[in-house]
Amino acid sequence: MSTVISANGLSKTYKDARALAGASFQIQSGRIVGLIGPNGAGKTTALKAILGLTDFDGELSVLGMDPRHSRGKLMEQVCFIADVAVLPRWLCVKDAVDFVEAVHPRFSRAKCEAFLARTKLTPRMKVKQMSKGMIVQMHLSLVMAIDARLLVLDEPTLGLDLLYRKQFYQSLLEDYFDEDKTILITTHQVEEIENILTDLMFIRDGRIVLDADMDAVGERFCEVMVGAERAAEARALKPLDERQVFGKSIFLFDNADRGHLSTLGELRRPSIADLFVATMKGTYA
Amino acid sequence: MNTLYWLVKREIWEHKGGFIRAPLIGGAIFLVLNLMTLIASEVVSGQNFRFGGSSIRELGKMLDQRQLAMVGMGLDTAMLFSTAIISVVMGFVVFFYCLGALYDDRRDRSLLFWKSLPITDTQTVLSKVLAATIVAPAVAFVTGVVAGLITLLMYATVLSMHGLGVWQLLTLAHPFRVIANLIASIPMYFLWALPTVGWLMLCSAWAKSKPFLWAVAIPVVTGVLIWWVQLMGLLPSGNFYWSQFLPRLLGSVWPGSWFAAAHHAGNNVSLGIGLEGVDNPDNPMVQFLSLSNLYATLGTSTAWIGMICGVALIAGAIWIRRWRDDT
Secondary structure, three states, rough: EHHHHHHHHEEOOOOOOEEEEEEEEEEEEOOOEEEOOOOOOOOOHHHHHHHHOOOOOEEEEEEEOOOOOOOOHHHOEEEEOOOOOOOOOOOHHHHHHHHHHHHOOOHHHHHHHHHHOOOOOOOOOHHHHHOHHHHHHHHHHHHHEEOOOEEEEOOOOEEEOOOHHHHHHHHHHHHHHOOOOEEEOOOOOOOHHHOOOOOEEEEEOEEEEEEEEEEHHHHHHEEEEEEEHHHHHHHHHOEEEEEEEOOOOEEEEEEEOOOHHHHEEEEOOHHHHHHHHHOOOOOOO | OHHHHHHHHHHHHHHHHHHHHHHHHHHHHHHHHHHHHHHHHHHHHOOOEOOOOOOHHHHHHHHHHHHHHHHHHHHHHHHHHHHHHHHHHHHHHHHHHHHHOHHHHHHHHOHHHHHOOOHHHHHHHHHHHHHHHHHHHHHHHHHHHHHHHHHHHHHHHHHHHHHHHHHHHHHHHHHHHHHHHHHHHHHHHHHHHHHHHHHHHHHHHHHOOHHHHHHHHHHHHHHHHHHHHHOOOOOOOHHHHHHHHEEEEEEOOOOHHHHHHHHHHOOOOOOOOOOOOHHHHOHHHHHOOHHHHHHHHHHHHHHHHHHHHHHHHHHHHHHHHHHOOOO
């Protein structure tokens, strides 16, 4: 396993706001990492820095290269899907395939055509005639045919219906991901990537506030559902968060003694969404 | 190199309308207008088509050497005329192409797709410069020449119906020389258009919105300020900015604008088109038909200062393209 991304003290200040405030993290190869954070936490800025699309302070190495200086070379190994509907409207499927084949040394035409064959896209179809879901299918077909070491996805399924969203992640897992590849995803729809992530990073106010693999997350955090009569006892153990469901209280604990907690009520693994809400409490206050 | 070829191809895909369709439509309109003129003149004058008192049938025999040369140059001019009209259209196409080249994909965010490919920003910008300065004039000149040749044949056919030998007439024209000169002026166009292309692309890469406004407003406001300072006597009065700098900055994408600049540079090019001056070396037609004259413009200071500025502006556009972060 090798380090794909290594960031140390990543900072970036825009005219009016501080987007990154010394974020530090490492991403190893063969992982699927979710970078999750509220709006304005610095997710997109971090991705832009990784992709060499913006200047920054601090140290950052992507596949051993500084994205500020060797972007052209770096992009042979890195792919990204930034958002839906960013393909140029005048482009048609055939031209896009021809073009990417011509300029990308790691692109496989055969693979791309196989992916496209599974969709309703036809060679002469232009992007402006496609639905959002079809545009993402086309983009994904192009990107998955590139043998890149790092794939960066920024809100890739925004605005797609449930069928396309499911299919998107399923294709990625089944037809693309392997131990030599790394995928970095940001999204607000955490529920749908919860099961495919191997690593989780929370970002808040330009800093990484949680960075752990999913097994560690399961060991560290646990939720316990407690009846009203023992709620005060649970509260005394300093939970991260508390919420009410059907007259019972659900407490979220970080690194608490499981033996003790299990006497209070039923233990379970918290969802990323609940963990997220608890961690980000007070962000907008 | 291969990447650059495909990048230029991409520009043609995206701008088929401007690069291909516009000159074709321009040429077609030119031909239709010519045909209409011919038909109208046939209808109005009928068989009694007379030329300066003598019937056109006798005309061919009456012309002396100098007059035959004039007819030849007239035909060359007629042939060039289609290219001239298409060139004006092409100038507008290139002007607005350059303004949009580094702006449109930022506006619709497709920039992020292009930037996800292993292409440097230098390659991207250079491909756009080549599309504007080589592809556009090549298509325009080819279309212009074809339209010109068709015009020539049209006129020759009509005149031969009046007894003037069509082949005799055609030998008076110099279609190959006209074509060769047009092809030879493509490199000239490339070098000459650089400052305008560079300026427009710089604005295109930099403007947050409305690149056209910035590209035109900045130099015009500067000109007004200069004029105002001159008015107060703080600067020596002179017309250099408006008559030479501004046309060079904004107008160099129109082919042939170098003739006007050569005129200013004191090369004494008379700008009136006239067949009378067939043996006058200052006549623009004669000038155009002489390659050494065409490239003499490159020796002028306005030409090479423009090239240096153009290269600097393009370098600036590349830098902004690399680091501008607003998507």
